[in-house]
Amino acid sequence: MNGSPILTLDNVSKAFGPVTVIDGVSVNVLPGKVQVLLGENGAGKSTLIKMMAGVHQPDGGRILIDGEEVQLPDTKASEKHGIATIHQELNLVGTMSIAENISLGRLPRRFGLVDKARMKEDARAALALIGLDLDVDRMVGELGIAHQQLVEIAKALSLNARMLILDEPTAALTKREIASLFKVVEDLRSRGVGMVFISHHLDEIAAIGDSVSVLRDGRFIAEVPATTHEDELVRLMVGRDIDQQFPRRREYAGPAETLLEVSGLSTKGMVNNVSFSVQAGEVVALAGLVGAGRTEVIRAIAGIDPYTSGRISVRGKALPPLNVGAAIRAGIGHVPEDRKVQGLVLGADVNENIGYATLAATARAGIVDFAGQRKRAQEVADKLRIRMSSLDQTVGSLSGGNQQKTVFARWIVAGATVLLLDEPTRGVDVGAKVEIYELINAITAAGGAVVMVSSELPEVLGMADRIVVMSGGHVSGQLPAESATQDSVMSLAVRDVQREIEDKQMKDES
Amino acid sequence: MNKVAEAVAVPKGRGRGSFMTFLSGNGALVGLVVLGLALFIATPDFLTGRNLLNVGIQASVIAVLAFGLTFVIVAAGIDLSVGSVAALSAMGSAWIFSQADLPGWIALIGGLLIGTLSGAVSGLAVSYGRLPSFIATLAMLSVARGLTLVLSGGRPIPTAPEVSFLGSMLGPVPMPIVVLIIAGTVAALILNFTVMGRYMYAVGGNTEAARLSGIPVRRVLITVFALSGFFAALAGLLLSGRLDSAQPQAAVGYELDAIAAVVIGGASLAGGVGRISGTLIGALVLVVIRNGLNLLNVSSFWQQVVIGLVIALAVGVDSLRRKTAQH
Structure with a gap:
């Protein structure tokens, strides 16, 4: 192959208390290769990369670097060997400049003061390594996620990293941004940097990976080439066939009734004259690029953000703007984009989190109906199969999929009939994804209506009945799901003239 | 560190295990008991009925202030104005009785209203004015103290008998302790x-x-903030009732004691965590330390040093415990 491994995890194991999370797993990271770690949440991927980064130490097995056994007692030790991790939550200080961030912790000094000229020079050199052309004086907080990520990669390379661990780097990126990230990865590959790559997006594996290590329940299952078919990867990952990744069923037999009607909706600067409607039993997807205004539409409907003009009605009754309570009473439930920041009180237990929207409505004389709230929460939690030790478990300690189900449960308890789902399966593993899709089926079968914002085109095509494509704040087209293809959605999503130019550039490059 | 998380995730045992869980979740209570035992051994004067009632009376003002503050801190805010609002409410009440010649019961209710309104104003500044609560209540601290001085002309004013009653005895039990218990129960x-509480x-x-x-x-x-103002007013009335007069410089700096009581009681200044029972224990810890050091003839200068260390220790131990419980 291409030289000997930079790093080898040789038959490593790790237990936390009585629970074995890694059981005899071996992984090789070769120079100039992208090693993909694949597995459901909880399969042990993050524990493995934390071993590589020196955060966790294996209980059994060896870590080899350049063929020699080493100990990595902390992250400093791993950095010294040229291993850098790009975490999902970036380690950047938003209020400091790019240059300062790149030299953070090792600011060049002159006469005891920071040598700003050299700091900027270093930063420019670091950015040049990955072909990133940004003003190094800009605040990192002003950059988009994609650029922040690249800054972090540049920082790692400036520390002479020869092995990068990329922990779900594409989770928050648009297609276009992913493409430019992958170009950087290609470039690093050709320069002999070894990479470990984690992603829940199977299509990215073939696009960027060389070899895939599949993990399940902390055990090594197989190492397969990245060109392996997606269905096979899913089978290896979950240990059973998922006959359908998107099990959309249309079981609603009731009368056709328009539940949600949005007409002429405009918000300040983000949404422009958007109109669409959703019927009982129907799933309408809002597709488009990040920044197309989809989340803004959802938030305006939910009463969270103001709008300048337009009308929103549920079952023919107009909703007052900027009134979350009224929207909830009308039957709207909103599963926000970022469940940790917007959806859940992480420090509170499952019971409380499920009950927030119904506390007031079920109370008597201002006193909480504890018994009733708990009973309803338990029923729905069982129905949604939220995996928890009990309703008293802290939500923050649940897995992503179960956290998301907790947000869903809140609205099911509240009897919501119009669900607004903003990226409902983001950061959720394959098994839990299917459960969420089944939940959407159940909601529509019961006569509910679903509006789903999703950046995952296969999900949009697989689950929606109708696709409303947005671009630059406008509705650029509507497609019935049967005839829609990834290409037809994408071409509407980039219909904007300016986007068309960028799109063309992308095509030229690839 | 993840080791602990997994261990914690195991279903809680009964008997000894759950007792240990109880202890680790109630560090302040353990501290209070240990403190009480130590003082019992160190001085015969501590565990006497008279001294304990004395502790109760001394704790009442701080605890009632801290009860109100607990609401604010649970909601991730801070209220620096409670001491000043207590003084203003007491002074307002005394003014209504002595200067405006209105009946004593109006003075009592008027005092509580003044506190509640002051708190509500801070609340409006925070919610609609979007001021950070630190700033809004820092302003209120100054405004309320200033109004107290304006109202009094810098001199004490006699309180209404209804207010003085709050500082008297009810049979063998001092009224401040009765008020403390009722206020604590209502706050809890x-x-x-209530829905509002869970919110x-x-x-x-x-x-x-x-x-x-x-x-x-x-x-x-x-x-x-309105609740915090109400409880501050109650504390102010207690204080003035005990002295039979509202003092313009009453309760200066009490907000710091109240904050200390709340955080010793296990509340997090980051919000979302805190209990009234904890706050009561926190207030008792502060007062018992002062009381004990007095009994042991430690100078009041050194008392301040000790109190400071206790606050740091209590909160330090608590955050350490939380950290190990999380990872």
């Missing part, structure tokens, strides 16, 4: 059993998630 009921935890835990769940965040914020 509000925080634990406070949600807003303090994650304001954005609370808003998106349809919780009226602004109303919650106004309510917590």
Whole structure:
């Protein structure tokens, strides 16, 4: 192959208390290769990369670097060997400049003061390594996620990293941004940097990976080439066939009734004259690029953000703007984009989190109906199969999929009939994804209506009945799901003239 | 560190295990008991009926202030104005009785209203004015103290007999202790059993998630500050009742004791965590330390040093415990 491994995890194991999370797993990271770690949440991927980064130490097995056994007692030790991790939550200080961030912790000094000229020079050199052309004086907080990520990669390379661990780097990126990230990865590959790559997006594996290590329940299952078919990867990952990744069923037999009607909706600067409607039993997807205004539409409907003009009605009754309570009473439930920041009180237990929207409505004389709230929460939690030790478990300690189900449960308890789902399966593993899709089926079968914002085109095509494509704040087209293809959605999503130019550039490059 | 998380995730055992869990969750209570035992051994004067009633009376003002503050801190705010609002409410009440010649019961209710309104104003500044609560209540601290001085002309004013009653004895039991118990019970009921109380935890835990769940965040914020003002007024009336006069410089710096009591009691200044029972224990810890050091003839200068160290120790131990419980 291409030289000997930079790093080898040789038959490593790790237990936390009585629970074995890694059981005899071996992984090789070769120079100039992208090693993909694949597995459901909880399969042990993050524990493995934390071993590589020196955060966790294996209980059994060896870590080899350049063929020699080493100990990595902390992250400093791993950095010294040229291993850098790009975490999902970036380690950047938003209020400091790019240059300062790149030299953070090792600011060049002159006469005891920071040598700003050299700091900027270093930063420019670091950015040049990955072909990133940004003003190094800009605040990192002003950059988009994609650029922040690249800054972090540049920082790692400036520390002479020869092995990068990329922990779900594409989770928050648009297609276009992913493409430019992958170009950087290609470039690093050709320069002999070894990479470990984690992603829940199977299509990215073939696009960027060389070899895939599949993990399940902390055990090594197989190492397969990245060109392996997606269905096979899913089978290896979950240990059973998922006959359908998107099990959309249309079981609603009731009368056709328009539940949600949005007409002429405009918000300040983000949404422009958007109109669409959703019927009982129907799933309408809002597709488009990040920044197309989809989340803004959802938030305006939910009463969270103001709008300048337009009308929103549920079952023919107009909703007052900027009134979350009224929207909830009308039957709207909103599963926000970022469940940790917007959806859940992480420090509170499952019971409380499920009950927030119904506390007031079920109370008597201002006193909480504890018994009733708990009973309803338990029923729905069982129905949604939220995996928890009990309703008293802290939500923050649940897995992503179960956290998301907790947000869903809140609205099911509240009897919501119009669900607004903003990226409902983001950061959720394959098994839990299917459960969420089944939940959407159940909601529509019961006569509910679903509006789903999703950046995952296969999900949009697989689950929606109708696709409303947005671009630059406008509705650029509507497609019935049967005839829609990834290409037809994408071409509407980039219909904007300016986007068309960028799109063309992308095509030229690839 | 993950080791602990897994260990914690194992279902809680009964008997000894759950007793240990109880202890680790009630560090302040353990501290209070240990403190009491140590003082019992160190001096025969500590565990006497008279001294304990004395501790209760001394704790009443701080504890009642701290009860109100607990609402604010649970909702992730801070109220620096409670000492000043206590003084203003007491002075206002005394003024209504002595200067405006209105009946004593009006003076009593008037005092409570003044406190509640002052708190509500801070709440409006925080919710609608979008001021950080630190700033809004820092302003209120100054305004309320200034109004107290204006109202009094810098001199003490005699209180109404209804207010003085709050500082007297009810049979063998001092009224401040009765008020303390009632106020604590009411506060605990509000925080634990009412919708508004649960909303406070949600807003303090994650304001954005609370808003998106349809919780009226602004109303919650106004309510917590109004409650804080109400309890501050009650504390102010207790204080002036004991002296039979409202003092212009009453309760200066008490906000710091109250904050200390709340955080020793296990509340987090980051919001979402805190209990009235904890706050009561926190207030008792502060007062017992002062009382004990007095009995042991330690100078009041050194007492301040000890109190400071106790605050750092209590909160340090607590955050360490939480950290190990999380990872």
